[in-house]
């Protein structure tokens with residue numbers, strides 16, 4: 126592979142999320158989150174796992190930052206647990222909870238690592254769920270109160286802010302499929318949740334702008350590139366619909382001020398009447414400084430007589446798959462980047478999550494030679510670099526994830542880390558993929 130060199134100011138990072146790594150679920154005044162409630166509900170999480178202890182990052186953050194430094198990570202994307210700051214979701218804030226994130230943030234800065242803070246990565250205060258959660262429009266204002274406190278306390282030292290992580294997953298896995306917290310199964314609720322999360326994002330961006338802070342603010346949707354399973358007209362139309370349901374459903378409101386008509390009709394035909402106040406769309410379309418994208422895989426799509434489309438990756442044996450059952454399709458990242466460059470007015474883009482779960486083996490010397498993950502990382506970076514050469518303003522890459530952690534409904538069974546975490550004693554071990562990433566960062570390329 127000829128030497129691939131990224132732009133000199135390209136940002137090399139790693140990403141995690143509060144509920145997945147922190148533990149200390151009820152320590153120092155933290156309130157209950159919807160993921161505490163969900164994971165404590167029998168039958169929701171594989172093996173009955175929960176985030177009560179997770180990776181104990183709450184107590185081990187200095188050790189973890191030392192490992193980031195050893196790998197040479199330049200920026201660390203972490204999320205703040207809303208119920209650690211506001212145990213009741215609003216009102217009086219918890220000084221001890223805020224203090225943890227101050228200590229974490231200043232320890233990063235002391236080690237020359239740029240903080241990238243995600244305000245919401247799924248752990249809503251349970252007290253807010255008790256009043257309807259994201260389906261309750263008032264929660265968008267409580268989100269602004271929460272965001273505003275963090276902008277005030279950390280805004281002068283945190284250079285990158287991400288308002289919301291994956292609105293689509295929160296809305297549809299949490300409120301239509303019911304496989305994520307809070308476990309609701311209702312399409313209309315899912316659509317209201319998606320809209321209110323975008324509305325909360327736009328309101329928070331507005332609040333951030335008012336404070337004239339030195340940093341940059343964006344949002345982190347999840348995208349998958351969709352490909353028709355054949356060149357039959359019905360499959361091409363089905364693919365267009367699948368792309369609308371996932372990708373256009375985010376791009377249109379945030380960048381075009383409206384929801385995509387074909388998808389609105391798709392939902393109306395399924396009994397979910399969908400319209401929102403036009404003034405919301407102006408708030409949702411607030412100018413952002415960057416688009417953070419989470420990319421893992423792509424889907425092949427064919428026509429379905431009832432549902433309109435069906436994704437058929439499970440039938441495709443020609444692609445290698447990760448432990449999540451997702452096909453490994455690096456070109457999907459390239460195609461996505463070119464598409465977003467075109468659809469989102471050449472906005473600065475960072476890859477805020479990319480990575481893979483594999484069944485890592487520990488050898489007799491305690492080393493983890495996770496070759497599949499190393500190949501996944503290299504192949505996706507090659508595609509990212511190709512996109513940059515095509516003129517895409519790709520500014521950074523955050524690998525998911527720094528360490529093996531709580532993988533939502535799969536518990537600890539799926540491992541995405543470049544650092545292994547022993548579930549018995551929580552000992553950290555850098556995998557070969559972590560050493561590969563160290564070399565990539567050192568060389569600013571492959």
Ligand SMILES: N=[N+]=NCCCCNC(=O)[C@@H]1[C@H]2[C@H](O)[C@@H](O)[C@H](O)[C@@H](CO)[C@@H]12
Pocket residue numbers: 142145290291294347349419421422451478525532533541
């Ligand atoms: N079929 N299929 N499709 C792939 C769809 C991927 C959707 N899941 C994500 O993006 C989640 C994101 C989350 O931020 C993080 O908290 C999760 O740990 C990672 C890994 O799961 C990813």
